[in-house]
Amino acid sequence: MMKRYLVSFVIFFLLSGTVYTSDESVTVSKDNETVFLSLKIGIKNSKELVKRLSSGLSNKIVISVQIRDKKNNNPVFGREYIYEAVYDVWDEKYRLYSFDPHKKPVFETQDRDEAYRKFLNPEKIRLCEAKSLLPDSNYNIRVRVVVNPVSKDIIEKIKEYLADPEMGNKGSPTRTIFGSFANAFIPDLNTENIIKYEIKSINISEIPVIK
Amino acid sequence: MAKYLVLIVFVLFQLPLAAFSEEEDIVIVEKIIIRGNSKTDTSIVKRHIPIREKEPLDEYKVEFARLKLLSTGFFSDVFIRVEKGSQKGMVNLVFEVKERGTLFLDEIHLGLSSVNSYWAGLSLTDSNLLGRGYRLSAGAVYGEHFLTSRLKFMNPSVFGSNHRLGLEILYNDVSERTVDKETNDVIELLQYRRLSGTFIHGLKLDDFIYGYFYYTFEGIDAKFINRMEDNPLDVKSGRSYLSSLSVGISKDKRNDVFMPNRGYMVSVYYEIANGLIFSDYEYAKLNAEFEYLIPAFKDQAFKLRMLAGSIQGGAPFFKKFFVGDYFYFVYGKTTLPRVWGVNTGDVIKYKTVAMMGELSYAIPAFTVKDFIYKSFFYFTVAASHTAAIEEFSREEKVKATEEIITPVSFDLGFKADTEYGILKFSMAYFLDVFIDKF
Numbered sequence: 001m002m003k004r005y006l007v008s009f010v011i012f013f014l015l016s017g018t019v020y021t022s023d024e025s026v027t028v029s030k031d032n033e034t035v036f037l038s039l040k041i042g043i044k045n046s047k048e049l050v051k052r053l054s055s056g057l058s059n060k061i062v063i064s065v066q067i068r069d070k071k072n073n074n075p076v077f078g079r080e081y082i083y084e085a086v087y088d089v090w091d092e093k094y095r096l097y098s099f100d101p102h103k104k105p106v107f108e109t110q111d112r113d114e115a116y117r118k119f120l121n122p123e124k125i126r127l128c129e130a131k132s133l134l135p136d137s138n139y140n141i142r143v144r145v146v147v148n149p150v151s152k153d154i155i156e157k158i159k160e161y162l163a164d165p166e167m168g169n170k171g172s173p174t175r176t177i178f179g180s181f182a183n184a185f186i187p188d189l190n191t192e193n194i195i196k197y198e199i200k201s202i203n204i205s206e207i208p209v210i211k
Numbered sequence: 212m213a214k215y216l217v218l219i220v221f222v223l224f225q226l227p228l229a230a231f232s233e234e235e236d237i238v239i240v241e242k243i244i245i246r247g248n249s250k251t252d253t254s255i256v257k258r259h260i261p262i263r264e265k266e267p268l269d270e271y272k273v274e275f276a277r278l279k280l281l282s283t284g285f286f287s288d289v290f291i292r293v294e295k296g297s298q299k300g301m302v303n304l305v306f307e308v309k310e311r312g313t314l315f316l317d318e319i320h321l322g323l324s325s326v327n328s329y330w331a332g333l334s335l336t337d338s339n340l341l342g343r344g345y346r347l348s349a350g351a352v353y354g355e356h357f358l359t360s361r362l363k364f365m366n367p368s369v370f371g372s373n374h375r376l377g378l379e380i381l382y383n384d385v386s387e388r389t390v391d392k393e394t395n396d397v398i399e400l401l402q403y404r405r406l407s408g409t410f411i412h413g414l415k416l417d418d419f420i421y422g423y424f425y426y427t428f429e430g431i432d433a434k435f436i437n438r439m440e441d442n443p444l445d446v447k448s449g450r451s452y453l454s455s456l457s458v459g460i461s462k463d464k465r466n467d468v469f470m471p472n473r474g475y476m477v478s479v480y481y482e483i484a485n486g487l488i489f490s491d492y493e494y495a496k497l498n499a500e501f502e503y504l505i506p507a508f509k510d511q512a513f514k515l516r517m518l519a520g521s522i523q524g525g526a527p528f529f530k531k532f533f534v535g536d537y538f539y540f541v542y543g544k545t546t547l548p549r550v551w552g553v554n555t556g557d558v559i560k561y562k563t564v565a566m567m568g569e570l571s572y573a574i575p576a577f578t579v580k581d582f583i584y585k586s587f588f589y590f591t592v593a594a595s596h597t598a599a600i601e602e603f604s605r606e607e608k609v610k611a612t613e614e615i616i617t618p619v620s621f622d623l624g625f626k627a628d629t630e631y632g633i634l635k636f637s638m639a640y641f642l643d644v645f646i647d648k649f
Contacts, residue, residue: 056293056302057270089295089302150274158278 026143026197028127029210035127036210037065041120041145041195049147053116056089061119062146065127070138070201077128085119087112133204143197238268241296242303250310250342251285258344258371259283260306268293268302280308285339287311313339320352322644324547324556326388326397330354332550334361344368352550356386359551365411377411381429383529383553387444390557400559401444403433405529405552407453419464425457425482431527442559444528451491453527455484465504469628470573470587472512476502484526494524507572514571521600522563532565534558537595539622540639546620547643562597569593576625586627593620 024042028035041061043049052059060082067077082099094115096107109115133139243264245256260276262269273291280289288309293302317334334350344367351360365377387401407429414422431453433446461478465471482496498520505513520532529552538546547556571591578584596618622639 051290055291057273057291089293090299150278151271154271154275154278157275158282 024195024197026141026199028141028199028202028207029124030130030204030207031210033130035130035133035204035207037125037127037141037143038123039063039121039125039143039145039197041122041147043120043147043195050112050116052148053085053094053119054087054112056087059085059119059148061122062149063122063125064144064146065125066142067128067133068140068142070140073140076132076139079127081122081125083119083122085115087115130204135204138201138203141199141202145195145197147195237300238293239296239301240264240266240268240304241301244294244303244305245308246305247308248310248342251308251339251344252342255285255342255344256280256306256308258368262304268304273304276306280306283339283344285310285313285344313337317348318350320550322547322555324545324644325390326557327354327356327555330357330550330555332359350551352553354553354555356388357553357555358382358384359553361551373415375411375413375415377413379407379409379411381405381407381409381551383551385553387554387559388557389439389559397557399436400439401433401435401446403431403446405429405431420460420462423457423459423461423480425455425459427453427455427457429453439559444559444561445525445531446527446529447491452489453484453492453530454488454490455482456488457482465502469585470510470512470575470626471504471514472506472510472573473504475504476500492525492527492530494522494526494530496520496522496526496530510575512573514569514573516567516569516571518565518567520565523600526563528561531561531563532597534560534562534597535643537565537567537597539591539593539620539637540642541620545643546639548640560597563600564598565596567593567595569595576627582629584628586625588625589623591622591624593622594618595620 023040025040027038063081065079066075068075084097085094087094092110094109094112095105096118097103098106107118240262245253248256259279262272262276277289277291280286286308290307292305294305296302314335314337317336320332323329330352332352334348336348338346340347346365346367348363360382362380365375367375369376383405385403386399388397388399391398407427409425409427412424416422431446431451433448435448459480463476465474465476478500480498484490485493501517503515507513522531533549535546535548535558545556545558569591571589573587573589576586576588622637624635624637626635
């Protein structure tokens with residue numbers, strides 16, 4: 001009896017995949033021609049993003065979507081989407097843009113909370129043609145969201161900046177019982193807010209149709 | 212013809228629109244404003260911002276400036292916003308900084324050995340002295356038979372240039388001792404005092420290469436209590452002076468300051484002392500070091516480190532390669548390293564040649580929010596050898612009892628990048644202390 005519970009427990013964990021909070025969701029929908037994705041993105045440091053949204057500097061969300069055939073793991077579709085939110089200090093308006101592939105405004109508001117909500121809930125992201133997903137196959141959808149990514153180039157430059165040999169220290173460093181507190185401060189360069197979502201198995205027939 | 216006319220009208224109509232929309236996109240930084248810096252001088256903050264007033268706003272540079280300011284260690288948070296300028300299209304770029312404490316523990320020294328029943332001390336560093344970005348370290352270690360103290364000042368960027376200037380003052384008052392292997396009695400060999408001052412000039416040659424120039428002048432006062440004929444400590448009795456010039460160059464292409472997992476670092480350092488620069492000691496010392504990182508499984512990494520050095524001429528014993536500085540833990544032997552040039556143990560092996568090759572493996576460990584940013588466990592195995600240069604030229608052999616027979620030593624430890632600096636715990640040092648004492 002105990003064993004059965006244990007096995008069920010393990011199976012539950014293996015199958016459960018990503019656990020979403022109430023603020024997060026991944027929804028797939030379709031019309032006659034196209035499959036769409038809608039996201040509710042939950043981020044850890046929401047206070048910081050709210051503050052940054054009013055900074056007048058741009059905030060970006062990069063969404064990478066990959067659809068793979070569940071049976072053979074072959075990629076069926078893959079694409080990156082970029083959304084941007086900027087507060088115009090002169091017009092006192094929040095503007096949301098989509099790079100699809102060129103920058104175009106998609107939403108405008110004076111309400112910061114509304115801009116924040118809209119920015120983290122991109123709706124009806126156009127994925128692939130509905131006919132490219134075969135009815136007798138199941139698919140795995142992986143979504144990777146990066147909020148305000150720091151470019152690799154900047155990270156490399158900062159590392160160069162930090163790669164400063166200990167100033168004026170010639171010869172071997174001191175070895176002590178607790179080693180030494182080196183006189184360096186290293187900023188947390190993992191400034192990327194990476195969130196991953198996954199739909200482990202979905203069939204085209206299960207996708208709700210929208211009008 | 213009509214088709215061409217339509218096209219020309221279309222182009223003429225589109226051009227001003229395009230020009231207008233491009234103009235709309237360009238935002239000019241009218242002023243750079245720094246807020247929240249009660250201690251740090253505004254000019255020091257601005258020195259780290261690669262943006263000039265009246266230039267177009269470049270968000271890439273803004274993000275770079277934010278990380279650069281954080282990497283100074285002067286601030287715990289940097290928030291950047293734009294505010295309306297004097298007219299549309301002009302903005303003020305505001306840097307809101309939150310200062311953090313810049314005084315931190317640099318080193319902690321605690322230990323005991325067969326010739327010093329205790330020693331303790333520490334070093335403190337302020338990395339933002341007077342809010343000008345100057346770095347000042349001061350420390351002292353007091354033991355049963357020694358006192359060592361060190362003061363170090365550095366201006367890391369003279370007038371915002373690639374040049375840096377520094378001064379280091381070291382004072383040692385030491386009774387050098389050993390233990391008689393047969394009777395187990397402690398023998399006092401030498402009493403000496405050193406007061407040295409080193410002028411440092413550093414130059415950043417490019418993003419990866421640093422050059423250094425040092426001038427050291429020191430006074431030494433030595434008095435022999437017992438002189439061992441087979442292992443004399445090279446220093447002039449009475450008062451003497453040492454004057455030396457050094458140059459060093461290093462290239463660092465490691466990909467991370469705290470836990471690199473790829474890249475390399477190479478450094479060469481040459482020191483010369485002779486009568487021309489008023490030195491009572493004449494010698495030349497060459498040191499070379501090479502470190503190479505090899506990425507392994509996940510973020511783990513191998514580190515290969517090689518170090519070699521040689522001294523020619525009559526260097527005083529404290530300038531020579533001390534065996535404890537080049538070995539980690541060796542079973543049954545003491546390899547306690549020196550504390551700011553002071554030998555705390557009973558081993559008195561000062562050599563003119565040192566070679567060391569080590570292989571380490573680092574495994575990332577845990578993080579603690581807002582306290583431990585990164586940490587890792589490491590294991591090191593090293594092959595080391597110290598010798599007198601004559602042993603190579605005349606094929607002489609030293610007595611086996613005088614040398615550490617096995618050249619292999621080990622270390623196991625933990626290193627963490629914390630809110631208050633980098634903490635490293637070395638098992639080799641811990642074991643050395645206990646082996647030497649007990």
